[in-house]
Amino acid sequence: MAELIVISTLNGVLFGMLLFLLSSGLTVIFSMMGVLNFAHASFYMLGAFFGYQLTRWIGFWPALVIAPLLVGAVGMAVERYGLRNTHKHGHVAELLLTFGLAFAIEEIVSMIWGKSPVDYRVPAVLDFPAFTVFSTNYPAYKIFMLVVSVVIFIALLVTLKRTRVGLIVQAALTHPSMVGHLGHNVGRVFMLVFGVGSALAGLAGVIAGPSLVTQSDMAALLGPILFVVIVFGGLGSLPGAFIASLLIGLIQTFAVALNGSLASVFGPLDPSLGASPLTDIWNVTIAQIAPILPYLLLVLVLIFRPMGLLGTRES
Amino acid sequence: MTAAIQVNAVEKSFGNVRIIRDLNLSVAKGERHAIIGPNGAGKSTTFNLISGHIKPTSGEIRLNGEVTSGLRPFEINRRGLSRSFQVTNVFARMTVWENVRCAVLWATGHRYAFWKNVDDLPEVKQRTAEILDDIHLSHRRDVPAGLLTYAEQRELEIGITIAGGASVIMLDEPTAGMSHAETERAVALIRRLTEGRTLVIVEHDMSVVFGLADRISVLVYGHIIASGTPEEIRGNPKVKEAYLGEEVD
């Protein structure tokens, strides 16, 4: 049991940090531009596939730097040539554009790399157990992922607190209506923010790819969870997104690790009851309901705290 | 007789900033009451408080004797108060006719009905047509509201506001941005359409204010410093001081 707790906590924090790499960008983009970027998880997927391809061509370490930059460039192009032209049609049109992009990116990825998982491996240098907890070897690569995400987290924090762009972003988070008064370079700030957000998502993809499964449906699987994270944390709140990322990361990881069901706790139901939703619920394991837990959380938050954990506005 | 609007000791703070301080206002039934004051005095906030757009931090607002502070805007509207907006606030993609008709529907009792043909409601049709005639927009009835000229949109705004037949009408700077001729036309329109009703108006144009209002309240820094007939306000030294040389007449 103690082993499970230690390992799951580590994995949960790791997953949470990955989620935050994505949700931070999503939150900032949403607050500044009013655009809920449906394609954000697609940039994460692009990161993973670019990382995979570049690793094959030039090795993992160059890929770690180049792939996120490429994804950032794609993001900037999307902002410059897509969103900026769609802006005049309103936020719904912008949201639909990113929805269409997410759809198209998934199709393009599966067209080029196929629908089955690609063989994106942990680099040999990091392919060893970092330490052993009880009887489980904890892979060094996961520690590497954790280190990278923590470093990025700190870098983000410093950027936000110490740089001019950071201050603009902060101002935009608290007073979204003021963004329009930023001055003549507002277009460049938007493009930059969108690019950095996409690059961060791409980075998350590059480092998560070898550890998780790199497949053309990875964006569709993660995207909705990201939305849960930012609604749960409170729209426009970076600390909220951070706490929600960690919380959902931990909850999902622990749920996957737990095999218990109501049947295993209270004993099986009387078989004479036959098959019914009750027996389904009775026999389902916590691991099996792990995928729906974030959405259950979403519903609960909406009912009991519509502005999210740390949010200040309702919409 | 109970007042149409009674505001008692209302306070409103945004964060640490007190926008409205100890606001007391009484508007009698059938009275035309103007609220004036320098920019940023809290006139629009006062409107928003009375119409339920925002809730007071403390204090009490009554409409025809009934407490309405804390109610939602549509609940207050159903109790007989209708307001217009300083920034034109119409249904842009719908035609002029449909804009006014939507504002007629609740008051004529059709509410959320989904079993009636909206084109087949004689009293709705008649009332909408009357209001379009009143605001001189009959010839523009099939034009989407978003395509009207500015002055026409202002008139439509007034039309939507009075369409429900509310007994208390609140107009927020109805003539803002209008030319002199347009303003005169709008004032005549307002005078005619609010006949027999209670009118509260926020206005910067002093000729409009003094020509239209029975009583005037002067709002400065979220507090009413004077309330009275136009003559009383003209002669009030506090008002002159507040306007600091600005022309009051």
Add this chain to the structure above:
Amino acid sequence: MTNAPTPSIAAAKQESGGALGFYGVWLLAAVALVVLPLIFSSGGSLTSFSLIGIAIIFALSYNILLGQTGLLSFGHAVQYGLGGFLAVHAMNAVASHNWPIPLPVIPLVGGIGGLAFALLVGWVMTKRAGTVFAMISLGIGELVASSSLILRSVFGGESGITTDRTSLMPMFGWTFGPQIQVYYLIAFWVLVSAIAMYALTRTPLGRICNAVRDNPERVEFIGYDPHVVRYLAYMFAGFFAGIAGGLTAINFEIANSAYLGATQSGFVLFSAFIGGTAYFFGPIIGAILVTYLQLGLTSVTSVWQLYFGIIFIGIVMFAPGGIAGILMKHRPLIRAGTLGTVIPSYLVAAIPTLAFALGIILTIETVARFSGGDPINLLGIPFVASAPTTWAAAAVLLVGGFLVARITWRGVAEAWDRAATVARDRGYLA
């Protein structure tokens, strides 16, 4: 109000003229639905018509949300799918108990399923509109789709739940075994649902939905609670989506968890938006086109979904009114008689635009078939994906087409401005 009633002829004039045309259109639609399978009687076209009919109901129901009320939903398939499941369970129950309920009533059960779910979750969901509603609808969609895999006794797990539509009592001697009978059942419901949904737009609620779409804040000051309005719209949309789901269950004799999923929700959004959400008939065009392409393209190319994505992105960026919007834009020009001045510029622009489109297709197919596959057949010309000549052709079409098209479209815009100015001068709004 005590004003003396002023007679207004203007008000009465318009509606009486529209009534004849109104019934005419529906009569025409009914005749078309009856005659269609007589002209195209092959099994394949019957299946296609059936699917298109269902897609029309589904897309129209979606437009109650998006076009009428301004609610962007990413989870509309939930009500559709639940309607389908309820219909399947209802059919099995009716068959096993020998209840005297004929098959044509079953879609109504589906509708009730969709309605019931909307009733249950709608109040919380429609609290807010805009982006928040969009995200919540997505979350609820995922929740239901994932839950359906857990509640196996109700949803049948991966394989779904099957039924036999012929096991219900026959009606007028019809067993609904043959596809033609199913087609007429669907056609009947298409007509009834479309008329009902059109009628809904003409009710006080329908008009207030439009007002909520345009300006929810203002609605609060004319006596309405926008939350209630959105909730009611959500329930109506759920009801008609459920009918579509029930028809699908009848058509395929199965309901499975794919009915509830994100793909299905995405396709109804595509249909409605590509067709155009601002006009009632827009989603009908969209549903016909998207279903037709879906059926037609799958046999031609393996990456047909990508083409949907590209068409959708193109519509969002360049014609957010959809096909209906493009068509209706020309109405004032037709009325003013200035359409003729625009057409030459269209013809000029069509050639490079077509070249550009062919360039996109050739590029996509080259990438898709690079590692093997049939040669690309483009307008009868075979291209081999691995040949450099193919790449060159694709590049020329793509770049050349784009550059020339851009110039010609400027010409279109100028011709448009002139024609629209003339139309305005003649008193037709453009």
